[in-house]
Structures are given as structure tokens and as C-alpha cells.
Amino acid sequence: MDVNRRGLLIIGAAAPALATALPVSVGAQTVAPPDPTEVVRLWPNGAPGGEGVTVSPIVPERSTDPAYRDRYAQYTTDPIMTVMRPDKPNGSAMLLIPGGGYRWSVLDKEGFDVARVFAASGTTCFVLRYRLPADGWSAGADAPLQDAQRAIRLIRSRAAEFGVRPDRIAVLGASAGGHLAGLASARTDATYAPVDAVDEVSLRPDLTVLMYPVATMSGPHVHAGSRMHLLGEAPTAERIAAYSLERMNWTEAAPVFLLHAMDDASVPVENSLMLLTTLKAASVKTEVHLFQEGGHGFGVRLIQGRPAAVWPELARAWAARLDFPL
Template sequence: MNLHRRGLLIMGAAGPALAAALPASAKVQAVAPPDPTEVVRLWPQGAPGGEGVTVVPIVPERSTDPAYRDRYAQYTTDPIMTVMRPDKPNGSAMLLIPGGGYRWAVLDKEGFDVARVFAASGTTCFILRYRLPADGWTAGADAPLQDAQRAIRLIRSRASEFGVRPDRIAVLGASAGGHLAGLASARTDAAYAPVDVADAASLRPDLSVLMYPVATMADPHVHAGSRTHLLGEGPTPEQIAAYSLEQMGWTGAAPVFLLHAMDDASVPVENSLMLLTTLKAASVKAEAHLFQEGGHGFGIRLIQGRPAQVWPKLARAWAARLNFSL
């Protein structure tokens, strides 16, 4: 065993007290874990409706701490899923759809960070990097939905390759990603024309987890930025109704788990409350957890030591009662 590795093992066994006693030069700095390397392109022949798209993709890094990453993807033109395979698969899959107000999609806080938690308990995770509505795609507001539906179909059609069950595909969406996950859960119509055999598979998830979701596009509880980036300035009443989750038909949808902080100043908790009322009326199995504090966009890392840190455990317990391992 080399001396460097031996030193790391000694530090791990002795705990924080020894680490604190060491001089700064001898301490090992925490480094964010590497990204998974398995990537699946959603549209091998190119995403549909891109003839007028001229944006150039960027993935800026906002974190200055090497212990964690905080990237966002903007102007995506080649949507992908990054696959995070667990050491001991339990047969379930989860498509993670991070938020970003439909302006961009955060990759770490509500993507890789959350995926690592569920992969640790056996769920095969797929982190979605999706297109954005205002980038010139022919489908406009439906461009992100095309990507979400295509991702679900690819996971289901290639279930044996990924080591998952085709009837155990969950979707987890946060903030605006929660809106997109909600659209994928409620909509029964395909937002794009079939491109290959994978599109014969069902496009709806078997379970939905919506974290502090943007649900309504209507005042007074709308997240104005998400509405503007999704529908543009001054959307019509018809557009607002068509993209408000609480105004959609949910009959026959898969079970839904909602979590939200009461002190969310960005996406008011009424978004989840209104959606919950709609789900109950549609006889959709649903469970909601409202935390006294937590703010918005807490994901995993930003909730440690606060009431909402138990949400993954609550989600797993709920899914287990539905015979679904997360």
C-alpha cells in the first residue's frame, strides 16, 4: 500500500479530530465526485424542429468550492441523458429533470446530487439535459416536453439494457423541472412524431416526484420567470390554461409525491396545494409533504440540518407502499 493511500485510511479511521490536528499542508481537500461517463443522446439524427436554432450551448460553473459543483446547461441543442448506475440495482429507474426557470437547467443541485442519493439505494438514474423553449425550436413550449417524453420512451424501450423494469420508471422534477415532469405525467398525447421503434413505448412515467414544482401559469401564484421563458411575454388565456398543471386532466395518471417548503419565496406553496386539489379530484394517488422552512431550490446539499432533509426517506417510504423501490 502506498503511503498516500495509507494516510487517507488512517485519517478516515481516526475521524475529524485527527484531521483537525494536522497542519494545513497535510490535510486532504474534499473534491466533488466525478460525473458518470455513460451518456445517451435522445435524438441521434438531431432534435426535431431545429432548422431555425442558432444558439451555442454553454455549461458555466458557478461554484468556487472544489467540494461541490454547481453547473447549469443553457442553449442545449443536443439533449442527453447521463446514466448513473447503482452498485446493486433494484430494478427501478428514475428520470431526473432539474429546474432553472426554463431559462437553463441546473445539472448538479437537482440532477447529479439527487441522483447519487437514489443510486445509493439501488435506483438507476438518468439525468436529463433538455432543450429550452425560447431558443428557436419549432415546437416552442413543447420542446422540453418532447425531450422528456423521448427520454421516458428510451428508458422503457431499452429497459433490459439498463437493467430496469419497464413498469418501474419514475420521474423526479424540481421547480420548473417539476412543471416539465408534471406535463410528462399528465399529458397523454405525444408532442412529436415518431422517429424510430423506441417511440412505440409508452411515454408516461409509473411514478412522479415533484419538488417545489412550478405548477400554475396563472396569476397570482405563478413563477413569472418560468412563464415568460416558457410562453413568452403576454401569453393568451388559452396558453396559460394549457400549461397550468392544476387545470389539466390527470385522470389515469401515475401516483404523485409532492414536497414544498412553506417559506418558498420563489415558487409559492400554493402551486403544490392547487395541484394536490386537482389530483384528489382526479382520484390520482398522491401524497404531499409541506415543510415549515427550506426556501426554494434546496435539492439535497442545501437542506442539511433543516426539516426537509428527510424528504428522500419520505419519498422512498411512500414508493415502497406502492410496491416501487426508490
Template sequence: MNRRGLLIMGAAAPALAAGLPAASAVRVQTVAPPDPTEMVRLWPNGAPGGEGVTVVPIVPERSTDPAYRDRYAQYTTDPIMTVMRPERPNGSAMLLIPGGGYRWSVLDKEGFDVARVFAASGTTCFVLRYRLPADGWAAGPDAPLQDAQRAIRLIRSRAAEFGVRPDRIAVLGASAGGHLAGLASARTDGAYAPVDAADEVSLRPDLTVLMYPVATMADPHAHAGSRDHLLGASPSVEQVAAYSLERMNWTGAAPVFLLHAMDDASVPVENSLQLLTTLKAASVKVEAHLFQEGGHGFGVRLIQGRPAQVWPELARAWAARLDFPL
């Protein structure tokens, strides 16, 4: 038996002594699961406003452990959705928008890893690889929003093909991806000119989950990195107001589920608290969960063994009360 096997047996011993199965004490994965292979291009004739774009896409790997992957997509020029189909579909869809400070988009921690959790309970998941606002796109800070709106419309217009209901499309965003998901939920205007029949359907999600979201662009609670990459180093007062989620009109928006850790040192919990106040004032159905500890960017893997690991079950229970299986 190799050293890894001995370590596993040692860790499992307390559970075995207590009469519990070893699997309940230790869940060891030695090789990262394969990526889903089904992909959908958002823009068949190229993303809009790319005449001045010269960046070259990269997808670096940061993990040195074969048990998991930790990649990020930077300088994306051809936005895509990666589709993760469940074995037993429940009719719901979820567009996952990972974070990355609008500097890049993490693919695994807040994308594929979270998608696997919800696909396991029947939700058809779509992980969005979106364009970034500082890469020279004509739409500037609205370039990521164009991709999010187009993704929602593609899922809804092709609902039968994906085996989902057109009125059961959720969006889940984490960190800066939470800001983007919030924009997609609050803004009623289309951020791009229609390109085909898919753009005739609604761009609004039916349910919104925001994980430790970047919400405000205003000091003292703004995440400076996200703001700089979205709006530049010296945004105007008008820009700050226009892109702060807590200052938007959320009247008529889909129900929102908020989760945040109180000890988040990157995106202060006030981002969620201020947004919660706005949502309540707008009579949006909202549920919020604040955890004493968890830090930032925990996804599902980095929170194991801590109280916040239950957040997917909390989100499912909340959505079920709204007749929305997740």
C-alpha cells in the first residue's frame, strides 16, 4: 500500500471505530473529473464590437494537485457556454457566471465544480466564459453583460433542445460574476443589437443566486480591483452609480438568494447587506444567508467541513418553495 493509501486509512479510522462507513469520514478524489464536452458559441458571427480587440485568449492552470483543476480564462474573444447535462433532468436550467475580478473568469472553482453539484440534482447547467471589459471591446463595461444576456436568451430560445422549461432559467454568479449576474437580473434594457431570432425572447432570468457578490462600485465597500477592471482607474460619479447594484431599480426582478461570509476580506459583506436593503425596498422575494466564517471565493470545494458547506442545500430548499427545482 502506498503512502496516500495509509493516510486515507488513518483519516478514516475514527469513523470506523464509531461504526460509521469510511466514506462518510473521508472523500478522496485522486483524479479531477473530465470536463463536459458540449459547448455553445454565443455569437455565430463573432462577438459585437471587436474591431479594436487584439488580445489573445489564454487558459492557465494554477493547480498542482491532480485531484482538482483550478483554471482561469483571460482575454476571451469567442464567448461560450459549456453545457453540463444531468442524468435525470428536473426541467430547470442554471447559467453559472464565475468570478475573477473582471480580470479573468475562473472556470473550475465557481464554474464546473458548482455546476456538478446542481447537475447531480437534475439541473441542466451552463458555465459561461465571458468577455472582459478592459480588452478593447466597443461596449466597454457592458461587454460582459452582452454575453450574459445573450446566454440567457440562447438557453430560453433553445429550451426544448436542452430539455428545460423556458420559465425555469436561473443565473448564479460569484464575486465579480455575482455583479454580472446582478446586472443581468436588474437591467431591463438589451445591451446589444439583436442578431437573430434568439434575441426575440426575454433576457431576464427567473431566479438569481449571488455568492459573495461584488455589488457596489462606491467606497468604502467597493472591491477596487473589480471596479478598476470594469470602469477604469478613475470612474465618474455617474459611472459608479450606474454600475452599483444597490442603486439600481430592481422592481419586478426575479427572486434573489444571497450568501456571504462575514469574514470576507476581499469583498466586504456590506456588499450583500446594502443590496439586501434595496431588494427588500423593491419588494423582490429575497433570502440571505450570512456565515460567520468562510472568507472569499470558497465555491463548494474550499468550504467543506465548515458551516457554509450547506449553502447548495439552502439554495435548493429556498428555490423549491418557489416551485423551482435546483
């Protein structure tokens, strides 16, 4: 009875925050919530290594229902963060890195929708629109990581302006965005030459949340599409090892929160399990939640009414024990 009662309390606590990600009524019509309007460009003089880039950005809309939006950004050439400021800031920041298999980056399902949930409890959220590896950038597979590292540094260097603490910067990544967030958490090396004073501060997050992350680049559990778009058709064994999260050195990395559905047919749960083994061996503070159902790419909207819907509250409770309000 105690477990059931506690579960009901958690679901009840999650309901108000989740409601902020749901459609709103305008007159007789139900429509998606409006987009935030504050945007921060990552690179003051253009993203590095773009001399060979010829693509043109697109942001298609896949939803035909006015109640919700389902856009993705492809061929991004001017990376940005869209800022979602809370009504009552708690001092924490969260960089959200949506997935898309390194082919594109979804904006709503794992970006704005999730950001609204955490902004509702006081976290200042930044949704990252990052460059993609196959678009001709000289950094190749490191182009997305350049954007993630620069974004973390921008938030930290402008912490006072954003109303956050420079030591309370979380990163949340989903699917291939989880792979990118993992790279940003594990790697200590800057992947670009310094641009300005922003690049004098630390590039690593203080907390990491990985939703059904792409982790491995090899073996039977690899997400083949992410690997192909990140590393090409036939990457070498060395390249595969260098970009497999479970084979990286996570020593002194920030605490990690992992969540995954056991029935994920796109990115098998073994990705999180293999990464967990590595995190444990590196003594990284880690909490893991596996859900029986949920599939892949559920964000917050696609699991309403299911047990996995409580994951934001589980993440908040875990972070609170680390003195990190979310």
C-alpha cells in the first residue's frame, strides 16, 4: 500500500508541470502553446569550419493537428539556443538537446515540450538547435559537439544575465541528442579554437539527464542511422571506439540520470545498460529508471497516462538530493 500511495502522490505532483506542455484553448479552438521568442546565437561571427557548407536550413512541420507541433530542424547553419525563462527562477539552467538520429533535430517533442515542464518548476531552459555532421562542416562528427560545448560555456559565462548559478547547469539529451549530451559530459577537450572570453569558462555540465540515449556505435545494439549520419558509411574501428559513450573515460564527470523504456525498438535499452556499467566503474553518481513500456522518442506528450509519465518528477527528486533544483 505504501508503494502505491507514493506512486499516486508522484503522479499527482507531476500533473501540474505536465499540463504546461499540453495544448491550450484559444476561443473555441485548441492550439499548441506559443513558442518562446528569446534566441541566442552561439557563434558571433558564424559557426567555425563552414567554408564547404552549401546546405540551406529548413524547419518542416509534420503535425496536421493544431493542438500540437512536431517540427524538426535540418541543415542548420546558424546554431541557436531558444531561451525559456520561468516565472519563478530556481537558479538552475538546463540545456536541452533533442534527438533526430543526427539527420535532423526535433524541436518540439524533446525540445520545447520538455522545456516547458522544467521551466514550470523554475529551471531556466535553453533548447539547442545544433549543426549536423554530414552537412560539410570541417569538424565533421565534432560539429554538433562544438555547438553543445559553446552553448554550455555561453550559459555559464552569462549566468548572471540569465539569472542562474554558474555551477548549476544541467544538460538533457534525448536519443541521438542523448549521445551528444553524453559526449559533452564525458569529454574534457575543447573541440574548437577559442572565439572570445566566453571560451575561458568550463565546457562541462554540472548534471546530465539522458533519455533513451544512443550510446554505443558498435555491435548488435547500435542505432545504425545515428552512426551512419555521425561517422559515415564505413567508420574505422578507432572512430567507432572514439564515439561510443560506453568506451569513454567518464572519470570526474557530473552525476547522470538515465531513463529508458524496455520496449524501445529503435535504440535498445542495452545502450543505457552498457553505459551504466561504465558509469559505475568510473564512480559517477548515477540513477537509472527503466520502464516496461514507452517505446522510443516519447518525450513527455506521448506517455501521458503511463507509468513513464512520472520521469520528470523522478529526475527532480534525484537532483534535489544533489542540491540541484530542477
